[in-house]
Amino acid sequence: MNKILKGVIRYNKNITEKAKLVADIDKVTRQMVQPKSVFVSCMDCRVLPSKFLSSKIGEIYFLRNAGNMVPHFDAYKSGKISSEGGGLELGCITNKIRNVVVCGHSDCKAAQALFEIRHNCDHQHFLLDSPLRTWVALHGSRTVEKFSKIYSEENQLNDSYHLKEPLHFTVNLTGQDVDAIIDPDNQFNIQDKFSQLHCLEQASHVKTYPMLHSYLSSGELHIHALWFDVYTGNVYMFSVSQKKFILVDDNSFDILMQDVGESPPSF
Ligand SMILES: [Zn+2]
Numbered sequence: 001m002n003k004i005l006k007g008v009i010r011y012n013k014n015i016t017e018k019a020k021l022v023a024d025i026d027k028v029t030r031q032m033v034q035p036k037s038v039f040v041s042c043m044d045c046r047v048l049p050s051k052f053l054s055s056k057i058g059e060i061y062f063l064r065n066a067g068n069m070v071p072h073f074d075a076y077k078s079g080k081i082s083s084e085g086g087g088l089e090l091g092c093i094t095n096k097i098r099n100v101v102v103c104g105h106s107d108c109k110a111a112q113a114l115f116e117i118r119h120n121c122d123h124q125h126f127l128l129d130s131p132l133r134t135w136v137a138l139h140g141s142r143t144v145e146k147f148s149k150i151y152s153e154e155n156q157l158n159d160s161y162h163l164k165e166p167l168h169f170t171v172n173l174t175g176q177d178v179d180a181i182i183d184p185d186n187q188f189n190i191q192d193k194f195s196q197l198h199c200l201e202q203a204s205h206v207k208t209y210p211m212l213h214s215y216l217s218s219g220e221l222h223i224h225a226l227w228f229d230v231y232t233g234n235v236y237m238f239s240v241s242q243k244k245f246i247l248v249d250d251n252s253f254d255i256l257m258q259d260v261g262e263s264p265p266s267f
Helices: 002-013 015-030 073-077 083-094 109-116 131-150 190-208 210-217 250-259
Strands: 037-042 060-065 099-105 167-171 178-182 222-228 235-239 244-247
Touching (some): 002 015, 037 083, 060 083, 073 190, 083 099, 109 190, 131 167, 131 190, 167 190, 178 190, 178 244, 190 222, 190 235, 244 250
Parallel strands (some): 037 060, 037 099, 099 222
Antiparallel strands (some): 167 178, 222 235, 235 244
């Protein structure tokens, strides 16, 4: 706690910064600033979305857990309640937010835990000895199921790093199936490819919540997938038209905006 307490004391001493924070919060409260996104990401300490999104107070609802999980609604139906559904309701229903972003990342330890138990993904098996494995097995079972269908013996590693062929994975974020190509340039290791597939699968779970169906079918609510590379700091977004994660930068901006149905602003 030394670091945390010292951090609070340092924060208290910086009167100007503290006053600015309070003023910014007050402004958001008084002006009823409308947050724009619900952002689901991993709790990994290296992943700080507000940094790479350059976001300010009042703009984004952050939901963080081990492995950027969005529990499928079937889990709720069977009584396995977790906080993420409540977070989606608070964001999308109570606060009328119309963008949900699910963000994965490279070297994700939670995704790696799921990858390691992929041959025995029954959450009951881990119930007593590992809450993490129970969690990822319970909510990541669909990732594993889909991964095992495309990660066949014929498509094993070419060497210790690369696959012989890119993985193709059907994902549905927009109401239409898209043939997603995972890491077509073979830049990432198999765990990171798995993490990208997992990110897309978790993003697709957002649409399983009945409370969101009318907003999705009317085109008011959009679901997106982002992926953060902890080694380079690069941020990728899944492009429906390109069928793959593409680097977010000036060159891809127009493509990504057209993908999400928003015209780029004219200058
Ligand atoms: Zn992670």
